[in-house]
């Protein structure tokens with residue numbers, strides 16, 4: 001099966017499905033280690049800190065018209081800071097949104113230039129993807145970028161090496177909203193609750209993966225994700241959970 005076909009197959013599946021699909025087609029246990037968000041086999045990644053009263057809201061695949069600004073409004077109402085992992089080509093198209101995110105005090109990280117599956121790319125392409133996104137971000141906000149989340153969580157030793165060369169720390173997650181598909185806010189919250197409960201059992205903070213954008217283009221509706229975030233922030237406020245950015249953990 002070609003990489004392209006695998007990529008197309010797993011693109012819309014939840015991560016567990018992606019792991020099964022890729023592992024089945026490649027027949028490699030290593031593929032699981034490269035995709036499982038909690039695997040530390042190939043190098044250290046930031047998951048979450050040891051304080052169960054801390055939660056990081058993280059948003060991937062932006063910047064995106066409407067959704068990113070809507071999130072900034074909600075976050076400002078709760079005086080909360082979040083982490084945005086942005087796609088370089090969208091950063092080049094919407095620098096003004098990126099500058100608003102930065103000016104509001106949120107943390108911005110690298111999510112590659114065009115969002116490929118890094119598991120299937122050459123060393124040259126991996127380095128280029130990380131470098132181009134860093135340049136797009138640093139040209140736009142005038143500040144260094146220190147954090148990187150690989151698209152689909154896919155890692156292999158070369159990804160760690162390319163990240164290290166640029167001084168980037170890899171960031172994964174331990175709770176996710178599965179919101180890359182069009183599902184209502186209640187379902188996004190139910191998925192996140194599952195991750196939050198597991199993090200609590202492990203006495204860990206929560207590193208929550210959500211999406212303000214879409215890898216395929218700018219303009220995708222993310223109102224359900226924004227609504228879910230508003231509900232989460234309301235709850236965090238009530239339960240004295242502190243919203244943090246991922247740099248609190250390493």
Ligand SMILES: [Zn+2]
Pocket residue numbers: 060061111115151152215
């Ligand atoms: Zn992504």
